Amino acid sequence: MKFGKMKPQRRNRLMIVGLVVLSAGAAVSLALTALNENINLFYSPEQIVRGEAPRNTLIRAGGMVVENSVKRSTTDLQVSFLVSDMAASEVMISYVGILPDLFREGQGVIARGVLNDQNVLIAEEVLAKHDETYMPPEIMQTLAESKAKAEKNGTSL
Amino acid sequence: MIAELGHFSLILALGLGVCLAVLPSIGVYRRHEGLMRLAGSLSAGLFVFLLISFSCLAYAFWDDDFSVAYVARNSNSALPLQFKLSAIWGAHEGSFLLWTLIMGGWTFAVSVFSGGLSVDMRARVLAIMGALSIGFMLFILLTSNPFDRILPVFPADGADLNPLLQDFGLIVHPPMLYMGYVGFAVPFAFAIATLTTGRLDAAWARWSRPWTNVAWAFLTVGITLGSWWAYYELGWGGWWFWDAVENASFMPWLIGTALIHSLAATEKRGVFKSWTVLLAIFAFSFSLLGAFLVRSGVLTSVHAFAVDPERGMFILAFLVLVIGGSLTLYAIKVSGIKSEAGFDWTARETMILANNLLLVTAAGAVLLGTLYPLIYEALTDGKKISVGPPYFNAVFVPLMLLLFAIMAVSPASRWKKTPRETLRRQFPALIGSLIVVASLVLAFATEVSVAVILIDTLALWIVANLVRDLWSKVANKVAKLPALFQQTMSYYGMLLGHLGIAVTIAGVCTTVYYTEEKDLRMAAGDVAELAGYEFRLNAMRQIKGPNYVADQGEVEVFQEGRSVVKLYPEKRFYAVSKNVMTEADIDPTLFRDLFVALGEPVGDDAWAVRIHYKPFVRWIWFGGLLIALGGFCTVLDRRYRAVKRSRQAAVTLGVAA
Numbered sequence: 001m002k003f004g005k006m007k008p009q010r011r012n013r014l015m016i017v018g019l020v021v022l023s024a025g026a027a028v029s030l031a032l033t034a035l036n037e038n039i040n041l042f043y044s045p046e047q048i049v050r051g052e053a054p055r056n057t058l059i060r061a062g063g064m065v066v067e068n069s070v071k072r073s074t075t076d077l078q079v080s081f082l083v084s085d086m087a088a089s090e091v092m093i094s095y096v097g098i099l100p101d102l103f104r105e106g107q108g109v110i111a112r113g114v115l116n117d118q119n120v121l122i123a124e125e126v127l128a129k130h131d132e133t134y135m136p137p138e139i140m141q142t143l144a145e146s147k148a149k150a151e152k153n154g155t156s157l
Numbered sequence: 158m159i160a161e162l163g164h165f166s167l168i169l170a171l172g173l174g175v176c177l178a179v180l181p182s183i184g185v186y187r188r189h190e191g192l193m194r195l196a197g198s199l200s201a202g203l204f205v206f207l208l209i210s211f212s213c214l215a216y217a218f219w220d221d222d223f224s225v226a227y228v229a230r231n232s233n234s235a236l237p238l239q240f241k242l243s244a245i246w247g248a249h250e251g252s253f254l255l256w257t258l259i260m261g262g263w264t265f266a267v268s269v270f271s272g273g274l275s276v277d278m279r280a281r282v283l284a285i286m287g288a289l290s291i292g293f294m295l296f297i298l299l300t301s302n303p304f305d306r307i308l309p310v311f312p313a314d315g316a317d318l319n320p321l322l323q324d325f326g327l328i329v330h331p332p333m334l335y336m337g338y339v340g341f342a343v344p345f346a347f348a349i350a351t352l353t354t355g356r357l358d359a360a361w362a363r364w365s366r367p368w369t370n371v372a373w374a375f376l377t378v379g380i381t382l383g384s385w386w387a388y389y390e391l392g393w394g395g396w397w398f399w400d401a402v403e404n405a406s407f408m409p410w411l412i413g414t415a416l417i418h419s420l421a422a423t424e425k426r427g428v429f430k431s432w433t434v435l436l437a438i439f440a441f442s443f444s445l446l447g448a449f450l451v452r453s454g455v456l457t458s459v460h461a462f463a464v465d466p467e468r469g470m471f472i473l474a475f476l477v478l479v480i481g482g483s484l485t486l487y488a489i490k491v492s493g494i495k496s497e498a499g500f501d502w503t504a505r506e507t508m509i510l511a512n513n514l515l516l517v518t519a520a521g522a523v524l525l526g527t528l529y530p531l532i533y534e535a536l537t538d539g540k541k542i543s544v545g546p547p548y549f550n551a552v553f554v555p556l557m558l559l560l561f562a563i564m565a566v567s568p569a570s571r572w573k574k575t576p577r578e579t580l581r582r583q584f585p586a587l588i589g590s591l592i593v594v595a596s597l598v599l600a601f602a603t604e605v606s607v608a609v610i611l612i613d614t615l616a617l618w619i620v621a622n623l624v625r626d627l628w629s630k631v632a633n634k635v636a637k638l639p640a641l642f643q644q645t646m647s648y649y650g651m652l653l654g655h656l657g658i659a660v661t662i663a664g665v666c667t668t669v670y671y672t673e674e675k676d677l678r679m680a681a682g683d684v685a686e687l688a689g690y691e692f693r694l695n696a697m698r699q700i701k702g703p704n705y706v707a708d709q710g711e712v713e714v715f716q717e718g719r720s721v722v723k724l725y726p727e728k729r730f731y732a733v734s735k736n737v738m739t740e741a742d743i744d745p746t747l748f749r750d751l752f753v754a755l756g757e758p759v760g761d762d763a764w765a766v767r768i769h770y771k772p773f774v775r776w777i778w779f780g781g782l783l784i785a786l787g788g789f790c791t792v793l794d795r796r797y798r799a800v801k802r803s804r805q806a807a808v809t810l811g812v813a814a
Contacts, residue, residue: 012499012500016510019510019514020514023515024518027521027552030522030551030552031522031525031526031548031552033551034547034551035525035529035544037547037548037551038544038547038548039533039543039544039545039548040543040544041540041541041542042540042541042543060541060543072760075678076678077676077756077759077765096676097765098676098756098765098767099765101736101737101738101739112543141541
């Protein structure tokens with residue numbers, strides 16, 4: 001069967017199928033490549049302290065902001081603070097910029113950034129959520145795990 | 158008492174919803190016209206009782222009835238009246254009641270404006286809408302009743318509405334958005350009704366088109382308003398974040414855009430029949446999926462609705478039922494349908510097909526990115542990830558550029574086959590646009606970007622070809638102005654919609670590439686320079702609002718030594734909810750916004766200050782409104798009224814005979 005002699009309907013259908021397959025293939029490969037380059041894994045303070053988090057890649061880290069740990073520069077908008085899993089582990093986060101309105105000591109935050117050699121997360125974004133009662137699922141899980149661990153070891157929080 | 162009345166009305170509405178779903182269906186099955194005709198009055202009853210229920214909740218807010226738990230959580234006696242009333246949809250329970258009310262409204266509207274439908278078809282459509290309402294009403298009554306009381310001890314005053322929501326945006330954004338989401342239930346109901354008859358002809362496309370266009374236009378307005386609101390209210394100067402909840406509204410929009418084009422092809426040419434039905438099913442399914450994502454809390458989002466797994470499960474079950482049921486029906490019924498008409502690759506059908514493929518692929522890519530954190534977590538045993546905006550931009554932008562190129566050529570295309578000569582004539586404007594855009598960029602822009610030139614050229618090309626197409630319709634007429642009036646409203650709707658897209662493209666592209674921003678530490682008297690403007694913080698002072706106190710900055714902006722504007726950004730503290738809120742101040746003009754927001758005090762009387770220069774940012778929303786206007790325009794097309802009139806004429810004739 002020659003292409004040129006096909007019925008117009010059949011030729012159309014073939015064209016449509018070809019278009020669909022091509023565009024779907026292109027889109028899927030495009031999407032998967034882009035996905036692989038742009039996912040940011042979450043690490044708990046404990047994982048970071050134990051050295052399980054990779055350096056020089058964009059990751060997310062979070063926990064409760066430790067009371068009295070927020071230190072500001074007097075010349076620019078540099079600020080650093082500790083986040084904790086409310087058990088043994090704390091990680092320092094350093095950020096230059098404006099913190100969100102709901103950023104407060106004792107509240108949960110998530111930061112996106114790169115770990116340096118001193119295990120300090122150099123953040124490019126700090127998120128605290130709209131709602132007072134809202135807890136990001138990542139932090140909820142971290143806190144639940146550290147609490148469970150503490151109970152198993154017989155130490156209280 | 159009033160709250161109980163509201164609750165009771167809702168239960169009555171549920172009863173009517175059940176009747177609406179069941180009785181006309183029996184009527185269809187038994188060929189009993191009386192039962193079929195019940196659909197109209199049942200729809201009216203459903204809507205009236207939902208309206209009563211909603212009004213009762215509104216009254217509870219107006220009356221500061223803090224014994225109603227929902228009112229106590231989301232209002233306060235000091236809250237200004239307009240926010241008390243919009244606080245009705247400020248949180249989960251009430252916003253779902255609004256959603257359900259709107260569902261009732263659409264159902265009622267279909268029953269009123271269905272003059273052209275056969276009794277049988279009307280009964281089927283309304284029964285399906287009734288069945289959907291049952292799901293929504295059960296959801297409210299079982300998992301999220303806004304009328305629950307806190308008795309006997311109730312708070313003396315309410316916990317106040319989240320300050321972020323105390324804004325004009327809350328008054329208009331959710332109702333518009335829900336009109337769009339729920340509006341897609343209409344083409345869905347038409348599609349399912351048509352499937353149940355087994356006669357999938359082009360008629361259903363003609364019935365669905367005006368409804369789909371209106372729902373889609375509302376959704377467009379809703380998304381546009383949401384973007385504008387986020388821009389001025391969140392204090393970051395961003396207008397789109399690829400946040401899960403934004404995506405939840407954007408996916409139905411993309412599918413809906415594919416649907417309105419595909420419906421046109423189905424109506425005019427009888428092609429893509431089964432595909433269009435599938436799109437109608439998906440548009441509404443994506444709306445429901447959006448509701449699930451927003452309210453179940455499975456995804457981290459800036460829209461933190463109070464989340465509840467039980468609610469999530471309910472919507473998920475409903476979603477599975479609706480999607481699963483309709484797709485099963487589709488699979489059974491659609492196999493016998495063939496599109497008869499063939500077409501050339503230059504035909505308008507081909508372009509609509511490409512439009513559909515690109516839009517659906519884009520929606521799929523957005524869906525993948527939105528759900529990927531869930532998939533990843535399931536695959537890797539609990540590892541949490543987030544998918545950042547770079548993913549969405551990388552996938553979405555190339556697809557859209559292709560789409561825009563097709564958009565530029567398509568208005569001049571013809572059904573069946575476009576003469577090659579006509580196609581060829583679309584391209585000189587591309588070169589013209591390139592020259593115009595390139596010289597504008599060279600003349601005005603601070604730096605030359607190939608991407609900006611490319612994308613803005615596409616936008617101008619779209620506009621140039623629209624103008625040419627309109628001109629071609631009147632050029633050979635002697636009376637040019639009357640010829641303009643002879644064009645159909647559908648045609649003008651298309652012009653406006655496409656023009657709106659071009660305006661939005663220009664806005665997005667220029668804003669993204671030429672925005673300048675700085676976060677600074679500033680004390681009174683400090684001056685910062687940005688994009689040729691000087692921002693001077695004159696003073697900081699304390700002010701008092703109706704239900705908040707605020708630190709207010711006075712920032713004077715100078716250009717070449719002349720004072721341009723004084724901006725007053727605020728940092729508000731809402732005493733009742735103990736919330737801190739950034740209130741940015743913006744100097745908007747057609748070609749650029751100056752945006753100043755306060756961060757936090759950083760010691761020694763200094764404040765963190767964020768300043769933005771955002772060129773063309775207004776164009777994004779202006780374009781969005783044009784797109785929506787285009788959607789509304791198409792409904793005024795004489796064709797849809799003509800159907801009704803000829804039917805009325807037929808009825809009159811019947812009476813006379």
